[in-house]
Amino acid sequence: AYIFIGLAVANAFPIIISEAGRAAGDRPLREISVIVGFAYFGLISGPALFGVLAHFMGLDATVLGIAAIAFALGVASLAMPRFVAGSGARADRVSRP
Secondary structure (H helix, E strand, C coil): CHHHHHHHHHHHHHHHHHHHHHHCCCCHHHHHHHHHHHHHHHHHHHHHHHHHHHHHHCHHHHHHHHHHHHHHHHHHHHHHHHECCCCCCECCCCCCC
16 A cells, blocks of 8 residues: 555655746745755654554554545645635636746
């Protein structure tokens, strides 16, 4: 199961970086650095947090909780492209080349 999750996320990360560079306007490097910073933070803290949660809640509950959070983020991300960041106005396309 972890192999399939890794394959799915590995394909999404470069797309996220390129979209951040396109959507940032005049400061693309700042937006890209924020996204990469969050990615490294998750890479470093994720396994430790997983281990702590598994110790206190059990492995089954931890995996189920993380799956529920991932599902909620996926559902929430479906609404994101419909709005321009910060304005609340509907947009036909979020990023324009």
